[in-house]
Amino acid sequence: MLESDDTSQRHILTPSSLNRLVRDLLGDVFPLVWIEGELSNVAKPASGHLYFTLKDSGAQVRCAMFKMKAATLRFRPVDGMQVLVRAKVGLYEPRGEFQLVAESMEPAGEGALQREFEQLKARLDAEGLFAQARKRPLPRYARRIGVITSATGAAVRDVLSVMARRWPLADVEVLPVPVQGREAPAAIVAMLSKASASQRYDVLLLTRGGGSLEDLWAFNDEKVARAIHASAVPVVSAVGHEIDFSIADFVADLRAPTPSAAAELLVPDAAAISRHLQQLQQRLLTLQQRKLQAHAQRVDHLFARLQAQRPQARLARDHERLLHLQRRLSAVLREQSQRRHTRLERLHARLLALHPRARLPLLARRLAEQDQRLRRAIAYTLERQQTALRHAGHALHSVSPLATLERGYAILFDDAGQVVRSSANVSDGDTVKARLADGELKLRVLGE
Known part of the structure; x- marks a missing residue:
């Protein structure tokens, strides 16, 4: 910005603000540009950024390509190489130096050929030369x-x-x-x-x-x-x-x-075709064998049918059938005769069973069986009752006073025959009887 003649309206810029203003102006005025030139002073420090100078016979300009863009290069830039660069026009603010920030770079000759290739490809494709x-x-x-x-x-x-x-x-x-x-x-x-x-x-x-x-x-x-x-x-x-x-x-x-x-x-592939032909040959042989087998079976079947239609074969077949029917009839008659015989034996046995003389042994056997069963039931019942009585006696004895006496205890009776239940019920000089398990003792009460 130009300085005003009026010092009261003077706008003072710093180097930083001036460089920033110039940078923004260059970025707004210039879009991405293509520039062709010769590489020199190519440097790639540890940061991964690429710095170089692009020159021709009359001028040169400093350029920078940052790490992300430099990593996409498909060739190694060296001094003296003619390249085509697509870049933004800018300013390096800390030094106030005019520079280009490269977005892409390619060898100049290859780039021109590639563009010519793409143009011809598009034109021929539009004409239909590539149509499937x-x-x-x-x-x-x-x-x-x-x-x-x-x-x-x-x-x-x-x-x-x-x-x-x-x-x-x-x-x-x-x-x-x-x-x-x-x-x-x-x-x-x-x-x-x-x-x-x-x-x-x-x-x-x-x-x-x-x-x-x-x-x-x-x-x-x-x-x-x-x-x-x-x-x-x-x-x-x-x-x-x-x-x-x-x-x-x-x-x-x-x-x-x-x-x-x-x-x-x-x-x-001749080898593959040879293998395929061998497979086809094997399949053909298999099909021929199957057809020959099928035709042979058909001939056998037709021959059998022809033989079956001859009169002698029919007579033999009918004779065989007659013999078969006769064997079946004989078997049926034998089976029916056996059934009648078995039925008669069963009827005879039933008649014998209904005769009184035949029933007496049966009734005697049944009476003997019932007597044995009754005796066994009485013996079993008596045994059960004796066992229950013994158990009850043991239970009664376990709560009897006699059982208590057998364990070493004694029961005291006064002169009237009453059980002495407390020392307060007797006096000094009284006579009492002590009932033990095996007898009685007469005792006199002594005072303290």
């Missing part, structure tokens, strides 16, 4: 496969090795092209067009090994993408490692994470 509906299925057993790649790279060796091991019956042809550099996109487009027009291949594999974004850039070319889209035969793309994605991957009918994985997807 247009992607074609791969042939299950490809007879001839064209591999568009470098003839000297590791990718072609991996592909040929995997295909030879898994499915030697496939005819694999290497269609050599450069896979990086300025001439690579045009060569790839020409080979795709030639292979598609030849109608020689069942499927095409476009592949190369891993590398940087710049190394893989030929597969992010728009002409290559449109050539893949225009191919008359299915195209499999296997560019780089599993984490690498190219425009060719999105346009192709199938994307494989690595060249070796693409080879495994393109050809079946």
Whole structure:
């Protein structure tokens, strides 16, 4: 704020308040900005913050990237590296120094390529080149496969090795092209067009090994993408490692994470198919055996039916049936005869039981049994009563005075025969009788 000419209205700032005001003004005026330059004075102290200077040929600016943002960097910043920084414009208040507070940072060349990649990807996606509906299925057993790649790279060796091991019956042809550099996109487009027009291949594999974004850039070319889209035969793309994605991957009918994985997807496993064929053969043999057994049983059944319809067989069967009925009739007659005999024996026994002479022994036995039972009951009752009487005598004796005398006690009687119950009932010189268990004693009362 400018100083007023009127000293009475003067507003005085301190260095701290001035720096704070400038910081706020810069933050309000400038949004996040992208700035490209060369790194210098890169320092990362123990705090985890990153401090550096961003410069070009004519100027430089001090920058800071705090710990949380610095931890997200996917590369190691070093002096001399050209980078693209997204930052807030600010002021370091304690020193009053103009600085940038970085939010993100990436290598300048890679960042530009990445933006170009995203723009092309969005445009082709909007045109429908990535649509899942247009992607074609791969042939299950490809007879001839064209591999568009470098003839000297590791990718072609991996592909040929995997295909030879898994499915030697496939005819694999290497269609050599450069896979990086300025001439690579045009060569790839020409080979795709030639292979598609030849109608020689069942499927095409476009592949190369891993590398940087710049190394893989030929597969992010728009002409290559449109050539893949225009191919008359299915195209499999296997560019780089599993984490690498190219425009060719999105346009192709199938994307494989690595060249070796693409080879495994393109050809079946001969060993697995051999095992499957053996299983099918075993199932076929089992089904044939079951059908033969079923037909043999049917023939036996039809032969038995044919034999059963012959007159001699019918006569033999009827004769066997007649014999069986005769045996059953004889058994029934024997059973009925036995039942009648048993019934007659029971009636005879009942008649004998009703005769008076036959009843006398029975009644005598019953009378003897009743006499024995009565005698046993009388003896049992007498024994019980004697036992009860003994118990009662013992109980009565236990409360009898005689029992008390037997324990050494005595009962005193006066001359009148009355029991002396207290010393007050007798006087000095009186005569008393003491009753003991085995007799009596005459006693005289003596005074004290």
